[in-house]
Amino acid sequence: MKKLLNITLITLALSSFTYASMGDDPLFAKLTIDELEYQDNDEKNTAWDTNLWIGYDLNKLYFYSEGEKPKDGTTQSENQLVYNRAIAPYWDIQFGVGYDKTENDSQTWGVVALQGLAPYFFETRGALLIGDSGNIGLRLEAEYEALLTQKLILTPSISTDLYSKDNVSMGLGKGLSNITAGARLRYEIRREFAPYVGVEWSKNFGNTADISPLDEGYAVAGVRVWF
Amino acid sequence: MLRKESNINRRTFVKGVALSSLFATLPLGAKEPKPTIDKSHDLHGTAFSLVIGKTAVNLTGTPAIATTVNGQISGPTLHFREGDTVTIKVYNDLEVDSSIHWHGLILPPAMDGVPGISFEGIKPKETFTYTITLRQSGTFWYHSHSGFQEQSGVYGAIVIHPKEKEPFEFDRDYVVSLSDWSDEKPESIYRKLKMMPDYYNFKQRTVGDFFSEVKENGLVNAFNSRKMWNKMAMSDRDLSDVTGYTYTYLMNGNNPATQFKALFRAGEKIRLRFINSSAMTFFDVRIPNLKMTIVAADGNNVEPVTVDEFRIGVAETYDVIVEPQNNEAYAIFAQSLDRSGYALGSLTTNAQNLASAPTMDALPILSHADMGMNMGGMKMDNGKMDDGKMDIKSDKKMAKNMPMKKKIPITPLPEARGVQTTMRAMDPQYRLSDPGVGLRDNGRKVLTYADLKSLDGVVDTTYPDREIILRLTGNMERYMWSINGIKYADAKPLQFHYGERLRITYINDTMMNHPMHLHGMWSDLETGENQLVRKHTVIVQPGSKISMQVTVDAKGEWAYHCHLLYHMGGMFRKVIVS
Numbered sequence: 099m100k101k102l103l104n105i106t107l108i109t110l111a112l113s114s115f116t117y118a119s120m121g122d123d124p125l126f127a128k129l130t131i132d133e134l135e136y137q138d139n140d141e142k143n144t145a146w147d148t149n150l151w152i153g154y155d156l157n158k159l160y161f162y163s164e165g166e167k168p169k170d171g172t173t174q175s176e177n178q179l180v181y182n183r184a185i186a187p188y189w190d191i192q193f194g195v196g197y198d199k200t201e202n203d204s205q206t207w208g209v210v211a212l213q214g215l216a217p218y219f220f221e222t223r224g225a226l227l228i229g230d231s232g233n234i235g236l237r238l239e240a241e242y243e244a245l246l247t248q249k250l251i252l253t254p255s256i257s258t259d260l261y262s263k264d265n266v267s268m269g270l271g272k273g274l275s276n277i278t279a280g281a282r283l284r285y286e287i288r289r290e291f292a293p294y295v296g297v298e299w300s301k302n303f304g305n306t307a308d309i310s311p312l313d314e315g316y317a318v319a320g321v322r323v324w325f
Numbered sequence: 326m327l328r329k330e331s332n333i334n335r336r337t338f339v340k341g342v343a344l345s346s347l348f349a350t351l352p353l354g355a356k357e358p359k360p361t362i363d364k365s366h367d368l369h370g371t372a373f374s375l376v377i378g379k380t381a382v383n384l385t386g387t388p389a390i391a392t393t394v395n396g397q398i399s400g401p402t403l404h405f406r407e408g409d410t411v412t413i414k415v416y417n418d419l420e421v422d423s424s425i426h427w428h429g430l431i432l433p434p435a436m437d438g439v440p441g442i443s444f445e446g447i448k449p450k451e452t453f454t455y456t457i458t459l460r461q462s463g464t465f466w467y468h469s470h471s472g473f474q475e476q477s478g479v480y481g482a483i484v485i486h487p488k489e490k491e492p493f494e495f496d497r498d499y500v501v502s503l504s505d506w507s508d509e510k511p512e513s514i515y516r517k518l519k520m521m522p523d524y525y526n527f528k529q530r531t532v533g534d535f536f537s538e539v540k541e542n543g544l545v546n547a548f549n550s551r552k553m554w555n556k557m558a559m560s561d562r563d564l565s566d567v568t569g570y571t572y573t574y575l576m577n578g579n580n581p582a583t584q585f586k587a588l589f590r591a592g593e594k595i596r597l598r599f600i601n602s603s604a605m606t607f608f609d610v611r612i613p614n615l616k617m618t619i620v621a622a623d624g625n626n627v628e629p630v631t632v633d634e635f636r637i638g639v640a641e642t643y644d645v646i647v648e649p650q651n652n653e654a655y656a657i658f659a660q661s662l663d664r665s666g667y668a669l670g671s672l673t674t675n676a677q678n679l680a681s682a683p684t685m686d687a688l689p690i691l692s693h694a695d696m697g698m699n700m701g702g703m704k705m706d707n708g709k710m711d712d713g714k715m716d717i718k719s720d721k722k723m724a725k726n727m728p729m730k731k732k733i734p735i736t737p738l739p740e741a742r743g744v745q746t747t748m749r750a751m752d753p754q755y756r757l758s759d760p761g762v763g764l765r766d767n768g769r770k771v772l773t774y775a776d777l778k779s780l781d782g783v784v785d786t787t788y789p790d791r792e793i794i795l796r797l798t799g800n801m802e803r804y805m806w807s808i809n810g811i812k813y814a815d816a817k818p819l820q821f822h823y824g825e826r827l828r829i830t831y832i833n834d835t836m837m838n839h840p841m842h843l844h845g846m847w848s849d850l851e852t853g854e855n856q857l858v859r860k861h862t863v864i865v866q867p868g869s870k871i872s873m874q875v876t877v878d879a880k881g882e883w884a885y886h887c888h889l890l891y892h893m894g895g896m897f898r899k900v901i902v903s
Binding site for chain 2: 155187216246
């Protein structure tokens with residue numbers, strides 16, 4: 099995995115050397131805190147969903163982090179560091195590493211992902227995870243931005259996880275593991291800053307539900323920030 | 326001719342827009358000391374001295390720092406005389422490299438002012454002396470060709486007074502320079518466009534728009550009419566990358582509150598020299614209650630055509646004659662193409678009596694034609710939807726009627742399809758008689774390219790030797806721009822052969838108008854059967870095609886690019902004439 103990171107960094111360095119002088123493709127970085135919210139569920143979670151990228155039009159390095167911290171519990175998170183290459187007008191392919199942390203354990207993954215804008219303006223990302231224990235996971239997510247007005251934006255979203263094996267200490271079960279669907283209504287005070295309220299529903303299925311039962315709907319409130 | 330020769334171009338500068346020079350730094354390592362800045366708004370003669378520097382301005386109510394020429398926005402108007410050889414010393418008082426490009430002037434390549442192509446640029450605290458022999462007359466302009474300095478104020482007008490009497494008469498003569506000012510740094514604007522290409526678009530399609538269409542046309546029709554756009558993930562409201570959200574539109578450096586004032590007496594003929602010195606903004610210009618007679622385009626005289634309104638693309642110029650008969654204030658009204666704001670001035674008999682702005686037009690909506698779709702097919706698609714009812718004039722006859730006596734050989738150019746291009750115009754049409762999105766069927770007589778014809782003898786009518794096709798390409802989702810799917814950094818120079826007559830056909834594979842500017846040589850635009858107009862900047866409408874002819878009579882290396890400042894980095898070619 100270190101090798102991959104090295105390759106990524108070398109690629110970025112080379113691409114900066116090639117493009118920087120021409121001016122249309124300078125090195126940029128963007129931090130997006132897509133969700134930073136309080137969830138009104140039993141755990142009283144503080145949850146986040148963020149990504150940071152640095153790079154150029156075609157080559158970027160992405161860091162993703164999402165997770166939650168229950169009011170009286172330990173933080174759980176899913177993190178990925180990937181090299182991102184634009185391969186089609188609306189699509190990027192990504193390679194890298196993932197690191198999940200739960201209360202009891204942690205897991206490292208190899209990650210291959212595809213992200214982009216699907217027809218009908220659906221923002222999508224699908225990541226294939228290959229665990230060192232031979233477990234294979236698939237995490238799919240899609241969201242849509244519906245403009246109620248120019249600044250009031252409703253974002254329905256859905257995500258689902260599937261795994262090929264049980265992993266009790268990570269709280270994952272074989273098969274369809276979880277579906278989370280939500281809708282968040284934000285008001286863009288500025289493009290970069292938008293408070294929101296929303297609802298979310300999250301349910302574990304199959305073996306995952308046996309390991310860690312979950313089926314709850316709750317309200318959320320938070321802010322979306324990027325810069 | 327009753328023309329008042331001197332002082333006719335007085336510009337009333339408004340106190341609220343006072344400009345003062347900041348950073349009077351000592352020249353470090355300068356080859357020549359910093360010259361004293363001449364604060365005149367009009368400079369005449371054959372020896373000129375310009376200083377590019379930083380100036381504190383307040384154009385919006387908030388103080389900001391501009392980059393300026395001689396401390397002014399717009400920079401001073403340079404009055405040249407046809408036939409003169411002028412020297413212009415340009416001192417760079419910025420901390421970064423700068424340059425001045427003389428837009429539309431026919432000159433030696435070393436004097437063209439494009440860093441990296443014509444010369445090395447002007448280093449900080451150094452002077453570059455331009456020597457130009459004027460072989461033309463008319464209205465032109467100058468601007469920095471370095472970084473984004475043009476956006477932050479480095480531009481001004483050029484008036485080249487002709488040797489011979491012009492074929493039209495006028496009593497007064499005013500430059501009307503239109504521009505877009507932002508208190509934001511241009512680098513910040515560019516970054517935001519890269520982060521979020523629709524950052525500045527606050528006129529996007531909403532859920533409510535869809536429901537109105539459902540109500541009007543039924544669910545199935547409403548859905549079908551959206552189908553094309555949705556499938557391609559493209560927006561029909563994507564008119565301008567940068568809008569009035571950040572821009573204040575200026576007329577001769579005045580905002581709509583302070584207003585540029587052009588004085589007249591009833592019955593006089595007034596020549597207005599419109600120059601679009603914007604970085605990114607197309608303007609639709611009209612003077613309510615006055616007809617405008619277009620007498621020149623891009624500095625070259627045309628057969629006069631009388632209109633109510635014209636669209637002026639970035640870097641274009643139009644000279645118009647107006648004859649107000651009443652002692653009242655007329656609004657010189659230039660609304661941005663996306664209707665997010667306007668520049669405003671008054672044509673008035675009394676500087677205290679200002680005109681008020683008319684209401685801006687409704688938001689233009691792009692049509693399937695603007696996507697390069699075939700009209701007939703579109704009508705089947707959605708009978709009475711948005712664009713179906715519009716009478717978009719595609720010049721079907723154009724291709725046949727062009728004076729193509731024999732087939733012109735096409736030189737193929739490298740082309741790439743991939744990340745760079747989100748769209749391909751499937752059936753691009755010549756749309757010379759289409760005034761463009763937002764101006765179709767608006768009840769006014771709007772200028773189109775089909776109306777423009779150079780006066781006899783102005784253009785070369787040699788039959789083209791060969792043709793090249795340039796597809797204007799982009800990826801709006803990633804804010805990347807290119808030609809033939811290849812951006813400047815990855816492209817080989819275009820080879821033009823000295824002495825040839827070259828036909829260039831543009832196909833616009835994007836949803837935006839691109840003003841294409843070839844340096845060093847004229848662009849003789851085909852505007853009809855045996856009809857050419859001599860220009861330096863050609864608007865290529867979304868999804869359309871258009872052809873021009875170039876007499877390749879200038880050896881050397883030249884820049885060739887889209888004149889939208891934030892498209893230029895990618896949608897650019899170096900041309901080598903040998």
